[in-house]
Amino acid sequence: MRNTRHPRRPVDLVSIDLFRGEPMRVVSLIASATEIVCALGFEEQLVGRSHECDFPPWVRRLPVCTEPKFNVHGSSYEIDQRVKAILQESLSVYRVDAERLKELRPDVIVTQSQCEVCAVSLKDVEQTVCTWLDHDPRLVSLHPEGLADVWQDIRLVSQALDVVPRGEQLIEQLQQRMRSVADRAQALPERPTVACIEWIEPLMAAGNWMPDLVHMAGGVNLFGTAGKHAPWMTWQELCAKDPDVIVMLPCGWDIARIREEMPLLTRKPEWPGLKAVRNQRVYVTDGNQYFNRPGPRLAESLEILAEVLHPRALAFGHEGTGWRLF
Numbered sequence: 001m002r003n004t005r006h007p008r009r010p011v012d013l014v015s016i017d018l019f020r021g022e023p024m025r026v027v028s029l030i031a032s033a034t035e036i037v038c039a040l041g042f043e044e045q046l047v048g049r050s051h052e053c054d055f056p057p058w059v060r061r062l063p064v065c066t067e068p069k070f071n072v073h074g075s076s077y078e079i080d081q082r083v084k085a086i087l088q089e090s091l092s093v094y095r096v097d098a099e100r101l102k103e104l105r106p107d108v109i110v111t112q113s114q115c116e117v118c119a120v121s122l123k124d125v126e127q128t129v130c131t132w133l134d135h136d137p138r139l140v141s142l143h144p145e146g147l148a149d150v151w152q153d154i155r156l157v158s159q160a161l162d163v164v165p166r167g168e169q170l171i172e173q174l175q176q177r178m179r180s181v182a183d184r185a186q187a188l189p190e191r192p193t194v195a196c197i198e199w200i201e202p203l204m205a206a207g208n209w210m211p212d213l214v215h216m217a218g219g220v221n222l223f224g225t226a227g228k229h230a231p232w233m234t235w236q237e238l239c240a241k242d243p244d245v246i247v248m249l250p251c252g253w254d255i256a257r258i259r260e261e262m263p264l265l266t267r268k269p270e271w272p273g274l275k276a277v278r279n280q281r282v283y284v285t286d287g288n289q290y291f292n293r294p295g296p297r298l299a300e301s302l303e304i305l306a307e308v309l310h311p312r313a314l315a316f317g318h319e320g321t322g323w324r325l326f
Contacts (some may be wrong), residue, residue, distance in 0.1 A: 002241045006029075018160050021307075024042075024108060025045060025107045026047065026110070026161070027048035027052060027101065027105070027110070028045060028046060028049055028050065028111075029050045029066055029096075029112075030110065031050065031053045031055070031144075031293055032051075032153075032294050032295035033110040034049055034050075034294070035056075036153070036157050036295050036296060037110065037157060039162070039170055040154075040157055040158055041163070041166065045124045047106060048101065048104045050064070050066040050094075051067050052066075055289065055297075060160045061227055062287055065097050065100050065101050065104070066096055066097050067094065067097070068094055074266070075261065076200040079114045081146060083243075087298060091284060102135070105253035106137050107138065108138045108140060108160050109139050110139070110140045111139065111142070112142045112143065112144075113141045113142070113143050113302075129276055138160055142156065142294075144294035145227050146212065147209040147298070149300060151171050154171055155171070155298075159178065174299050178298075178299050178302050180300050181216065181299075181303055181306050181316075182218075184313075185216065185217050185306045185309070185310060188218055188310055190310065190311055192243075192281075193220045193223050193243045193244045193245070194220060194246075195212065195223055195246050195276075195312060196210050196241055196247045196249060196291075197248050197249065197250065198210075198227065199251065200264050202232060203238065204229050204232050205223030205224040205230060205232075205233045206223075206230055207228050207229050207320060207326070208229065210291065211226040212226050212229075213291075213305055215304055217306040217309050218306065218309055218310055234270060235268065238273065242275055244275055245283070246274070246276040246306065247277055247280070247308060248262070248276075248287075249290075250281065250287050251287060252288050252290070252292060254287075255285065255324055258287070259282045280325065283323050283325060284309045284326050287321070300316075303316035303318055304318045308323055
């Protein structure tokens, strides 16, 4: 999305950078966008990040430009209540460090408008840069509702960085990799029913790109609709559908953190009777690094799903890091 609040600029930003002979300066305020920028070969131009950007690992040394307005520690229920309290006051969940961002003098800022809970929003960034009098960065706002939108977001970033052919090449490489996985998975006779859990208390199913990934991995998705936000669900609904496989991928949590929270489910009297539990087909995954980031590593996310849905037939080397049997 191009920032058009100051129509005085007669020349494209990239042309100005080339004229000055200076490298483009990029700030990414969402983890998936940071991975897209790096996948496009702009590691050296990345000068700032969000507090959640941590991949590739070296980006942790970059200046941090955002922070949450709530305590991120505690149970899933406590975190949910804190976030809801902020949203009920019509406030933003995250804070932009305006001074730090201005000091970095970015030419391009990548943010998102898909989810106010996931990362700093376009509105927050616009409110920050509107006070700048001597600098007018280009704002690129990503909005990945479904899998197809992820490809479009890569295009938006590649356009802002003036590397459109490189963006198309990256998209084709990722799509080909995912087609290869899908072809192998869908050729298998088994079609297990799957519940992907995106939050534990209260229960939330995975939506957006996840139903497509489950289908591509050779499963039948029971909760959530492709291209729509993650829906709340009840424990009774989960028990009633009694999935063959339960995949735990809470937003922002790694395997160890999910394991800490699992007693909220395992202490329920119905837990031992669930088909996935009886057949030892409950899996905990690194939702933070994979499924919750709509960027290049959705290819790895698909491979992880294919492994857990078809453990005897497919292996891509993610066991132990991307997922573990609970």
